[in-house]
Amino acid sequence: FIYSGNAQTPAGFNLVAYEGFDYASNLSLLNAAGGSGWSNVWAKSYQDRYLKTSTTGFNYAGLTTVGLKAEFDGTCYDTCNTIASLGRSFPLQNQGVVYFQFISIFEASPGGGTPTIRLFNGATQTGGIGSTSGSNMSILASSLANLSSSSGSLSAQNLVVVRIDYGLNKTEMWINPDLSTFNYLNPTSPSASATGFAPAMDRFDIFIRSGSIDEIAIFKQIPTIDKYGKIDTNIPQSINKNGNVGYGNGLTSNGKIISSGSNGLTGGTAGSSAYQIKQDYPSSTDGFYWI
Numbered sequence: 312f313i314y315s316g317n318a319q320t321p322a323g324f325n326l327v328a329y330e331g332f333d334y335a336s337n338l339s340l341l342n343a344a345g346g347s348g349w350s351n352v353w354a355k356s357y358q359d360r361y362l363k364t365s366t367t368g369f370n371y372a373g374l375t376t377v378g379l380k381a382e383f384d385g386t387c388y389d390t391c392n393t394i395a396s397l398g399r400s401f402p403l404q405n406q407g408v409v410y411f412q413f414i415s416i417f418e419a420s421p422g423g424g425t426p427t428i429r430l431f432n433g434a435t436q437t438g439g440i441g442s443t444s445g446s447n448m449s450i451l452a453s454s455l456a457n458l459s460s461s462s463g464s465l466s467a468q469n470l471v472v473v474r475i476d477y478g479l480n481k482t483e484m485w486i487n488p489d490l491s492t493f494n495y496l497n498p499t500s501p502s503a504s505a506t507g508f509a510p511a512m513d514r515f516d517i518f519i520r521s522g523s524i525d526e527i528a529i530f531k532q533i534p535t536i537d538k539y540g541k542i543d544t545n546i547p548q549s550i551n552k553n554g555n556v557g558y559g560n561g562l563t564s565n566g567k568i569i570s571s572g573s574n575g576l577t578g579g580t581a582g583s584s585a586y587q588i589k590q591d592y593p594s595s596t597d598g599f600y601w602i
Contacts, residue, residue, distance in 0.1 A: 319375040320530050320576045321495040324410070325595060327529040328401040333378030336366045340381055340397055341388075347598070348529070349401055356398035356516040359389035362524075369414040369525040371470045373490030380414075380525035381517075394425055398516035401529060403432065404475070405511035408532040410495065411440070411473040417522040419446055419466035426465060426519045427455055430512040438482070438510030440473060441465070441518075450482055450505045461486045461502035466522075474498065480509045496532070575600030 320326045328348030334340075341361045344352045355361070363384040370376055383395045417426035427441035429451075439451035442465055449460040450473070463469050463486030472485040472493075483501035485493070493499070517524060574595075575582035581601035582588040588600055 320528070320574070322574065323496045324530040324532050326576065327404065327409070327531050329529070330399070330527040331377040332364055332368065332381050332525060334364050336364050336379060338364045339384060339386070340364065348596070349399055350513070351400045353397045353399055357394060357396035357518065358391050360384060360387050360391040360395045362395055362397050362517065365523060369468065371414055371490070371526070374470065374526065376526055380523045382523035383519055383521050393520050394518055395520070396516060396518045398514055400514040403511065403513040404529070404531065405432070406477050407534060408477070409475045410530050411475070412471065413524055413527045414468065414470050415522065415524045416468050417441065417465040418520050419464070421446065421465065424455065424518055426522060427451060429455070429516045429518060430510045431514040431516070432511040433513065437512060438508065440471065440484070448484070448486055450484055450503050450508070452508070453510070458505040458508060459503040463487065463502060474501070475509050477509045481506050482508050482510070575602060
């Protein structure tokens, strides 16, 4: 059951999971169950120091935000060192094109496994985001070694946009893109890139010694069809309603036009009916939509 009204999902994508930390302030997030699309509550992933809600949330130009933000919780509830950690699960992502996006301010000096957002497929660690050496936001290998670093400082407020292309086996990251011009379907050159690397994921664990995170969103590109009738996620090669390649919005595998005008994810893109949304966006999950 997914509520998609609060999450800003780009045209051509379906929301997988979203957390805007719309809870009361100064609340421990252990066992918190808010957001949408998740497979479980916020769960213990290390020792007994966790994250809590702050009194404010982050904002970013062009991004619809709700709620507060999650931050380091200095309270030790049992066995602790200096690391706060929590994790959350979501449906397995290992095909097509998937984005993982968040806003953060992390500690300036990494080390000892922080600050990192660790990605898992089941019990297997497959990659991460953050840094274990150097002071810039990076794409991390399954060992958490830095694969590719951006110029974005860990300790600055950053909108981090990570794109995983499972077909091309490539992971890219953008730091603070201009959302008024950024095209998720055909993005510009990234701030960091790792080829031969596309971590499958159904869970992430946050490990920090200070700082905060907000507006966590995971969304998956809707497959289109190319001129050969094959399902593809490469929008520049998709075919539109006029039979042209690489022009306008692509067609879904059901021959429907991908358009932001009727996906029902926001008030501005309200659909005409539940039937219309399901026909135009066959991957849409059950839940509340704008009509």
